[in-house]
Amino acid sequence: MKPIRGSQLTPNNVQEECIRVPKVYDWVFDAITTDTGIVLPDECAAAVDLAVAEGRTPLDVTCEVPDVGGFFPLDPPDTDGNALCTVSSRIERREIVVNGTPREIAIVKVIFTIRPLITILDSEGAVICSFRPTISESRRLAVCAPEPFTSDNVFCRIISLNCDTNFIETGIPDLGLQVMLDICFEVQVEAEVKLEVLAKFCFPRENDIEIPTAGVCPPFEWPEQCNFFPRDNCDCQAFVDTDPITGLVPITFDASLFDAPLAAGSYTTELNAEICDNCTLAGSTLQWIVEDFVIPTGTGTGTVDQSFTFTAEEIGMPECTEVLGITTMTVEGAGTVNFADPGVADRTVLFTLTLVENIGSLDDAYAITLTDLAGAPLVTFAGAGVGFVPDEDLVVQDCVTFPNLLGDTTLL
Known part of the structure; x- marks a missing residue:
């Protein structure tokens, strides 16, 4: 094996840069x-x-x-x-x-x-x-x-x-x-x-035109960019603003949430979310509101009101896929569940949200699962397979990112 000789070059590839112009x-x-x-x-x-x-x-x-x-x-x-x-x-x-x-x-x-x-x-x-x-x-x-x-x-x-x-x-x-x-x-x-631009640093040329001198210049290096700026673009973005939806709402609760036995529930579900607005994760929001119409708040005997509001406090980078024209976004994170029944303590949970943008003007759908910090399911709404959200109330769109451009050979 030949030993490595000479200087090791720092890569100067095309990358995302933020410039003031x-x-x-x-x-x-x-x-x-x-x-x-x-x-x-x-x-x-x-x-x-x-x-x-x-x-x-x-x-x-x-x-x-x-x-x-x-x-x-x-x-x-x-x-x-x-x-x-x-x-x-x-x-x-x-x-x-x-x-x-x-x-x-x-x-x-x-x-x-x-x-x-x-x-x-x-x-x-x-x-x-x-x-x-x-x-x-x-x-x-x-x-x-x-x-x-x-x-x-x-x-x-x-x-x-x-x-x-x-x-x-x-x-x-x-x-x-x-x-x-x-x-x-x-x-x-x-x-x-x-501006966030696709660029690489310029380096000075060697003094190969003027009359050579005996002087030697030190190597020229730019400070390395911090890895937390500029932030990565999202691969996709979504907007959801539904009215409370009734009817077939398949929501299941884990019995560990409540001290009293669970009654059969009849619920409405309302989802309000804005994920990666302007293709930037910062400022993303998510709130899920579920109301239980079997047991009115605070009046149950031996059972509890299962109504709650979940608010996301940490939202991760979403992933999007497209199959046969149907676009699906999946996003994970953490937040807090606030129960309507005063006897049920609020708790911090993890969540997985799936948004489904159907073909054309067909109804869209979503599903969401709340788990404890160990990953055990606490509340599950398995609604992704059935279209029930009006098309204009749920929108998932692709974002054009720098990797997309780098992979487009027409730009080379």
Whole structure:
């Protein structure tokens, strides 16, 4: 047998990871054109009048705008306040028909403040004066910005900015300067979210392109993920909300539960459960209510009222199977039985619940067994084989899990 040599690699397989990222709720591109009359500053107007009087015409005017960076980089460059796009803090919300369907829409107002550099030159190309007028324009946009989003979730960025001028070259009776701006911009609505994704860690590449050095880097390792986060997805999920069901209700009790002899029972059974809502086990609930109509509560002589309420306190990960279109969920756990008869003590029990989702709109069914902590049956309801629950009152659905995706070769 050859000895193992070299370093042992830590697996870096594709696995479930929880990451914090900014989610984009909406992203809009738009453009706006302005045509603004400009009043010359007093000193500049006097300098232009002098140039006209001295015959240094025709005049020329240039307009310069700051570099706003384009599509990249994502963080716009600093323009010293000469090109700003600001989102108003007031967001109006109203219902607007979009593609034939009324939608709740947020209306935001973006305000552009541009300070181009205007330079006036005489016929020889000498600078007469320069100044920066402030030009403001606004635009209203309909975006997806649901409650409780504020303007802090709405970002505006100028993508491109162009400037042109229109003026009277002779300066008579005045320059009549107009500045035209073409502003291309984007508005993006963002919020920070946590996502469970299928991923693996990225590792840096070796320095195999730069000139080699004698330095040696230590191995790069990520901290190992805790095994309790993120939680596993459920393989299936279920919802049950039945009315009290009477008739053929095959419930049996073990005699050890009661001091007095048992009478033949006539019961109703009611089940309320939500297992793995949103395919997550946390928050699952289960309550089973049984009422005995033979012996009214507290009035029995030599017998007891067998009515009780069982509430699950620990619910395990369910298992689901599908045979011939019938889906069955089985879930186990522990909880407390509270008996209606004050002479019967409450007790902690284990449970096994079976939910049966029948084909199509056929009635569904469930069965449940309560046992003591050693596993001996205490209460048994063997109802899984007979459809008796209205289809809409019991729903079992499959959950798409990461192992499902990993086993789907179409994703490779």
